Amino acid sequence: MTRGNPWASGRVLALPGGPRLLFGRMYEDPRVETRAFPAAPARVLCVASAGDTAAALASAGYDVTAIDVNPVQLAYARARLDGDTPAVAGSAELMLAAARRTAAACLPRWRAEALRGFLDLDDPRVQLRWWRTRLDSPGLRLLMGAALRPAGVLTAALAPGFRHVVPARFDTELRARVARVVARHPNADNPLLAELLAGGSPRPRAEAPPLRATVRFVLGDVAEHLEAVPAGSYDAVTLSNVLDGPGAAYRRRLRTAVERAVRPGGTAVLRSVGGTGGTAAAARASEERCPLWGSLYVTTVGGTR
Numbered sequence: 001m002t003r004g005n006p007w008a009s010g011r012v013l014a015l016p017g018g019p020r021l022l023f024g025r026m027y028e029d030p031r032v033e034t035r036a037f038p039a040a041p042a043r044v045l046c047v048a049s050a051g052d053t054a055a056a057l058a059s060a061g062y063d064v065t066a067i068d069v070n071p072v073q074l075a076y077a078r079a080r081l082d083g084d085t086p087a088v089a090g091s092a093e094l095m096l097a098a099a100r101r102t103a104a105a106c107l108p109r110w111r112a113e114a115l116r117g118f119l120d121l122d123d124p125r126v127q128l129r130w131w132r133t134r135l136d137s138p139g140l141r142l143l144m145g146a147a148l149r150p151a152g153v154l155t156a157a158l159a160p161g162f163r164h165v166v167p168a169r170f171d172t173e174l175r176a177r178v179a180r181v182v183a184r185h186p187n188a189d190n191p192l193l194a195e196l197l198a199g200g201s202p203r204p205r206a207e208a209p210p211l212r213a214t215v216r217f218v219l220g221d222v223a224e225h226l227e228a229v230p231a232g233s234y235d236a237v238t239l240s241n242v243l244d245g246p247g248a249a250y251r252r253r254l255r256t257a258v259e260r261a262v263r264p265g266g267t268a269v270l271r272s273v274g275g276t277g278g279t280a281a282a283a284r285a286s287e288e289r290c291p292l293w294g295s296l297y298v299t300t301v302g303g304t305r
C-alpha cells in the first residue's frame, strides 16, 4: 500500500541499494507539539525518524506511539531511546555537512568560530541585522543557488520521487526562512538553528532514563496504521514530512484516516518542507525554531485553529 510513496524506499538520494538511515537527529521544534497537544498523558502518534520527537513527548509524559515506514530509521530510533546509542549521521546530516564545509571554505564568515558570535546572540533585531549584513552575502547566494536551484547539485542528487518536493527557488526560499527564524527566536535559545548552521553533536540525553519501554514502535505506513486502529485511538498526531513526496491521493487518504483515528477535538500537527510565503501555513511555520520547514498546520479534528 506504500506504492508511489518515495519514503517507502528508505532513500532520499538517487543511490542504489536498500533503506538507509536518512535522519540522525531531529529537525522539528518539539515546543510546537507540547504547546498544541492536549495535556499529557494524552495518547499521541509521531513519526519515529531519529526518535527525538518521540523522546521529547515521552519525557513530557505522553503515551507515545512512534511509526516509521523505514526499518533502519525505526531501529535507530529504538536504540537511541534505549539511551546507549550515540547519534550518527544519516543522509540528511551528510548533505548538510558537505554544504557547511563548502560554505566555510569559500566564505570566512561561515567558519564555525565566526558563526559562534552570531549563534550566541539573543536579540532578534541584532540577529536579523547580522544575518542580512554579514551572513546572507552575495557569496552565500551564489553557493545556495548552485546547490538548490532545480538543476543544482543537491537537488539533482535527490531520488526522483523527492525532486518536486523542494520549492523551485529553494535557495531564495531557504534564505528567507532563516531570516524569518532569526527575526523571531533568540539564537542563544535555538539549538535547532545552531545544529543546522554550525553542525556539532545533538545534545545527549545521557542523564535521562531510557525511554524505549515507554514508547510503542510500529513499522509501517502511517495512513495504513491510522486506518487499522479503532476510531478515536489517538488524542493527537504529529506527522512531519509524510506529505513531502506522495501525491494528492495520499494526502486525501491521510486526512480521512486522521479524522477517524483521532478523537473529535483532538489535534493534528503537520509540517512540510514545501510551501512558500504568503499562506497561513507558511506564516505559522515561523513558530518553529528550525528554518527548514515551509508549512506548519495545526488542526483540531473537526475544525482548524
Ligand SMILES: C[S@@+](CC[C@H](N)C(=O)[O-])C[C@H]1O[C@@H](n2cnc3c(N)ncnc32)[C@H](O)[C@@H]1O
Residues within 6 Å of the ligand: 005, 007, 022, 023, 025, 026, 027, 028, 046, 047, 048, 049, 050, 051, 052, 053, 054, 067, 068, 069, 070, 073, 220, 221, 222, 223, 240, 241, 242, 243
Ligand atoms: C524528518 S523525519 C520526521 C522527523 C522526526 N519527527 C524526528 O524527530 O526526527 C521523516 C520520517 O518520516 C518517515 N515517513 C515518511 N512518510 C511516512 C509514512 N507515510 N509512513 C511512515 N513513516 C513515514 C520517513 O521514513 C522518515 O524517517
